[in-house]
Amino acid sequence: MAADASILQMLAWGDQGWSRPLLFGLGVTVTCASLGYVLGVALGFAIALAKLGSNRWIAGAANLYTTVMRGVPPLLVIFLLFFGTNGALMWVARGFGYTGYIEIDAFSVGVMAVTLVSASYSSEVFRGAHGTIPAGQFEAFAALGLRPFLGLYLVIMPQMFRQALPGLGNVWIMAIKETTLLSVISVAELMRVVGLAGRTTGQPFVFYGAAAVIYFVLVAVSSRVFVAVENRMRWG
């Protein structure tokens, strides 16, 4: 394609335009962010339970994990996983007697990175939400004869999620922003596609600008959705 093609031509649909690759990149971004987010929130909940539990060693380990993950740049975590997972997996596999070569693709590494970082942040969100629930609620379910796990599930968790929603919304937006970093380990998400398009057409400003607009819309829509869900789940 000529370097002086008009913006409309470049962004057109079809073989000549970049719309299809951009949409594909956006798909990878959203898939990676949502997979990592869902897994991360689940892991974060488990970590929050570990922090609130009575075992001091497990709570200490959970706190250490959160401190490290929140104090270190996400990019460093991505590099750790990118260079480290293959070796770690082969080490584990050798324990089982398998000596072949194992390789994890960059996309899985990306999902893992988003998972680990959002787990640390969402665990803090859950712990904060747990703290806002009055002690009377715990006494009430115990008085009803519910066992701790059932009481947690039926009484505490519904209230916790309501409290945690704004924080979880922030974690989701962070997950979207973190996926941009995956372009450095060559995951074919939006930033990667945009970089390629910019180099090919010689118009990087147009394409990085387009990426900025797309991320802006993604974040704006996400926060609207979270506010709508919050309003729906409000008391009364």
Add this chain to the structure above:
Amino acid sequence: MDFETTLHVASELAGAIWVTLALAAATLPLGFVLAGIATWARASRHGSLRAIASAYVLAFRSTPLLVQIFVLYYGLSQFAWLRESPAWILLREPFACAVIAMSLCSGAYTAEVMRGGLAAVPKGAIEAARALGLSSIKVFFLVTAPIAVRRALAAYSNEIVVTLKATSLASTITVMELTGVAKDLMSETFAVIQVFCMVAAIYLVINSALILGLRLLEIYLAPQHERPLRHQRRRNRKAEVRSADA
């Protein structure tokens, strides 16, 4: 990891710490000034000024920092007229580009911190100062600002940590700071976990030092009766010693 590799890794990382600190030290004051301007503009009487400032804060908070850095560093090189203008001396430097992009981003977030601090100033205090006949500049510097700074410090220390972590993105445009050096060392020595632990420890130490410093500043700025008891006593003791000397 043998001794020689450890030494090599340590010396490489020690050099990179300064790059990370320099990025943060250049970004934070610039971001603070930008945030101050944005906060002032958002409270302005002119609607257009308010709209511009709000758009700035919204735009830079809703887009990823990496996109901002790439637009500035790779995107602007598209324009021939810009490449020939004197501004190019600054914009072709990756370090300068990283600092500009990060300052703009940090400014947008800090503007929110400042707004939170200003919103926490009790209306009664400002009215009382007005009633005493202070001019609006004096009201700001003697009443509003001291209270707002104290209220906003905790949130601002959070922003400082975010900025420190954000400096890692400079490595994507060839500024070799801690994370960039760590990446090279990981692929070079294959001691991935060891390098990660060393770099993580460095970040955690810098973070903790900054947080501790700001916490002490917060205590120092707090009036006597709002301080934690431990710090109250110590200060009073010092004051006693000083008066005894005199």
